[in-house]
Amino acid sequence: MKSPLSAARVRRALPTGRRAVAASVVVVLLAAVVGWAVWPDRPDFRTESTMLTVRSGPAGDEPVDLDTTFYLPEGASADRKVPAVLLAHGFGGTKDSVRADAEDLVGQGYAVLTWTARGFGRSGGQIHLDSPDYEVRDAQRLLDWLAARPDVRTDAAGDPRVGVVGGSYGGGLALLLAAQDPRVDAIVPMITWNDLSRAFLPESTGKPATEGVFKKGWAGIFFGGGGSAGSGPAGLSGNTAAAQPEGAPASAGAPSPQPGDGPGSRSPRAPGAAADPSCGRFAADVCAAYLRIATTGRADQAAVDLLRRSSPAGVLDRIKAPALLVQGEADTLFPLTEADANARGIAAGGTPVGVAWFTGGHDGGTGPTSDSDRVKYLTVQWLDHYVKGTGAAPGDDFTFSRIAGFDALDRGLVATGYRTADYPGVTGDARREVPVTGPAQPVANPPNGNPAAISAIPFAGSLGSLLDGVAGDVPGQHARFESTPLAEAVDVVGAPTVTVRAASATGEAVLFAKLYDVDPAGAATLPDGLVAPIRLTGLPATIDAAQPVRVTLPAIVRRVEAGHRLRVVLATADQAYTTPAAPAVYTVAVDGAVSLPTVTASPIPTTATVWRWVLVGLLAAILVGLVGLVAVVRRRHRRQDDSVHPEYAGIPLAVRDLRKEYADGFVAVSRVDFEVHPGQVMGLLGPNGAGKTTTLRVLMGLTQPTAGEIYVFGHRLVPGSPVLSRIGALVEGPGFLPHLSGLDNLKAYWRATGRPWADAHFDEALEIAGLGDSVHRRTKNYSHGMRQRLAIAQAMLGLPELLVLDEPTDGLDPPQIAEMRRVLQRYATDGRAVLVSSHLLAEVEQTCTHAVVVNKGRIVASGPVEEIVGESPSTLFEVTDQAAAREVLGRLDAVQVLTADDAGGLVVDTNGTARSEVVAELVRAGIGVDRVVPRRRLEDAFLALVGENSRGSGDR
Amino acid sequence: MAGSSVGSPSGVGEFGPGGAAAGYRPGATLPFGAEFRRQASRRRTQLALGFMVLLPLIILVAFQFDSGDDDGGGGGEFASLADLATSGGLNFTLFSILVSASFLLVVVVALFCGDTVASEASWGSLRYLLAVPVPRARLLTVKLLVALAYSGLALLLLAGTALLAGTLRYGWSPLTSQVAAELTPTEGLVRLLAVLGYLAVVLLVVAGLAFLLSVVTDAALGAVGGAVLLWILSSILDQITALGVLRDFLPTHYSSAWLGLLSTPMQTDDVVRGAISAVSYATLFWGLAFWRFTRKDVTS
Known part of the structure; x- marks a missing residue:
């Protein structure tokens, strides 16, 4: 026995080289994938935040500070100019509410200018509701500023290549700016109005806004904060923020219509905060109009005129920039009819118009992911063609979507997109x-x-x-x-x-x-x-x-x-x-x-269609792979070595130079070489751990040998060889289904062989088992010996030509052992053979006709038992005086003392001298002889292996 | 054993190809029926299948204790499945599936697929099957098919019993849920079958994992428990949204996509992706199982 820390053990505890490499590769790959997925995206753009002072107002001479942030893609420069996008925010928001959209657009290669509209956030001035003289003129000055940037592409001096994108308040600005300034190259107004007076004072039989019904709920939300300086509709803002989390923008440049801070909440640094508590930061005329309408619920013509000045409705014919109009279906503020009116008005002038409806809006928010993805895609497609000048013309497809239900996985809504070639308007193409x-x-x-x-x-x-x-x-x-x-x-x-x-x-x-x-x-x-x-x-x-x-x-x-x-x-x-x-x-x-x-x-085909094909492809690939695999296996099967080795054709078993080395380096069998001929009962004798069981495992096709061959009736034996069907085996103890009776176990086993029922010879097998009525009891209640007998019976089912039994008498009592000997000897007739492994010398001696003695994975003796057992020149003498006896024996010619033990025993090689003569000599010399035991070769051989100590000599 | 005798041996008769014994054909070993009977005789099979029948009946009895002041719980729109469970046989079946899909069915499938090879190894009968010889690939194929057959049977027994008991108790009414328009019983039945079909596909991952572990280990408990544990681990990881896109690759990510089959129109996107995920994982696991088992030394 080696020390517990032997090299082999250490090697066994550690993964082997190949496994270690494979495991490391898997770990590294997994780490890489996790890292790639979790690693935050590094921004590939830079930003500049500045407070710009622009001059606007009716005369263009009123200065106002605008809080701006300019996003520039990495790599943009005077040599590599990029097109620009003016990105406007919704009512109550600031430049920060569109940051995510700006980052999306800058990722598409646009320089993006965002700013806080006048009257909001840190910007100065008052809210004039996208008035052409104020907010729109502010935006024109921003176009000037863009044109002056060295890294922004221009169409002419002072004319930047620019698209205007915005939602709600920002969308209205986009339309009005495009009408007022021909430098705008494309616009994407979202969830915005056509006629502000109609939006707040709708009437569904076609009456003018003066006859409209005041939409006080929405109006109150916009103006409500104006009266109480410093406390905006915080609760509302909070709710909306939850419904429209950051990072889930409605679309690229679809600035979410956030009530945000509301007009009432303003930074203390904001210049020009109005002193009038009823108007907040609203311009006086806007405020007065609101107060009049809200008081009476009716709009006078002056108020309607004011709202119409802030509406694209009257100036649509002047819009020459191609417009993609995105409108929300869940929008009680600016319903689909507003976008419809815009689309008709712009298209009347021959300007390209695209219309898209999505399931969000002022009520519905960003809508489901599929919807915001669609809007994002359409926006980028529109800008790419009309601003950047790349990509095919978007065409005039009208797309819309419908809520299809709840998403089972993330519990959100799911929308299905649809598309049709021509925009039918809100009247449909059929009724x-x-x-x-x-x-x-x-x-x-x-x-x-x-x-x-x-x-x-x-x-x-x-x-x-x-x-x-x-x-x-x-x-x-x-x-x-x-x-x-x-x-x-x-x-x-x-x-x-x-x-x-x-x-x-x-x-x-x-x-x-x-x-x-x-x-x-x-x-x-x-x-x-x-x-x-x-x-x-x-x-x-x-x-x-x-x-x-x-x-x-x-x-x-x-x-x-x-x-x-x-x-x-x-x-x-x-x-x-x-x-x-x-x-x-x-x-x-x-x-x-x-x-x-x-x-x-x-x-609209979605990626789902692709996935469907992927699934079909996957299934087809698996099917083809399976068919291919079966074909390859069949072919290999047909090609398998059916030949019979002529030298071993008639021999039930020939083992040639068998070697088995386990993965941990342990050599269980180093070289085993023997044959079992018909009619033989071969004993495989060796101490525990000598390699007997490993040899039998290889023989049963359970284990692959490292080297060497096994032939059964001349057929090369590999795991699963058909010739195994001619071998009956009991290896490493019985193995039964514990819940079945003994008989049922035998039947289940035979059923698994798929061979004809009559070939089983159940009666003979049961007779050998000798279990009587116990054969109907469950095997889990069997004694060790009963199980052993049933296992031998199972091995004999079908009367195989080679019977392989591993320690068959284990657990049997003496009469049963004796009977077993007779059974085995009778079995090995008519061309059949039996291989019995045992560590018991007597068993092999009494049962077997031939024997192979193995130790430490090697054969140390083999041959017919009689030959091995036959007379041997060595004899054990037990004498009264060992020393004197040695002296007497030393005097005899040729006689040689081999070993001596403490109990007075002497093993002597008589070398032809008769034992009687040796005894006579000893007695004559006055030495008492207690016992004379002739030694036999098998025992000699076995004892030589086992040595004198009783512990498992096979342990290595 | 006394007085036993071996009958006159038939001698050396006809042999099949490869020197096989008369009547032996590799393709005829371990017939499906034989393996099916082997498993059917086991107590765990009988108990598992019996429980599939019993569970809907237990739920049915439990609903009789309903005090009526149930206040929902608020698990989203799909929680309505529980509230509507007693509205008809189809809804009751759906509820039974809902409560067993996430764990019970996983355990049952893991039991059938994880126990099949490992238990033979632990009884020692595996080596005698291989010495028959049952070709290793055939042994695995038959064992896998039988395990899948029992898994499918368990699913059908659960749904069938629930449908029968629910219909007898609550009547044959349309399938209702808050996520879809009311479905006629026929349409509802079709949806139910679709749900069962998808569940079966998703459970292939468990089947694959358990079967792989069954081949790798000799301890049946280890294979069954290991598969269930890994499934739970995957479910937990799926709750961690910080993992982002990685979650899509978890085998359990799409396990509840069958709920989408109840909406109108049916949402099949996640179902398709779930099927791709499940089929890929199952193929991978089974491939590994076959690769391993046809090469390994059987030492048990």
């Missing part, structure tokens, strides 16, 4: 008429508009569209008109219309028309919380005399499933709008059908 019925109903207008239905909550965030009809309609204040369940689903894209009639004792009525989607269970959904306010005048007192009025409902994108019903609701009060203060009762009716616009569009 479906769905009749709605219901009697004329009286509805009450509550005094001061309270209580009111809550249709939408401004800035409800991305889940805003799901608040649909949360609060529902107030009983008594609304009338319902319903359709029958739809026979088939309708994809509504655009603004449905419906004809209503109303009667009022006062001759006037303010109503809110809503279109609900009612599922079979009765749950009603108001798409995106959109309502159509209508103001009717000159009404008769009775419904019969009422004239039908065409109402354009809000434009939506929604699939109404088959089996769902449509419900038109006419309500009298809505939380978001100012309604007449006086209580009144109207009678309302809906005539005929709801006209639903539809658009023929095809889904």
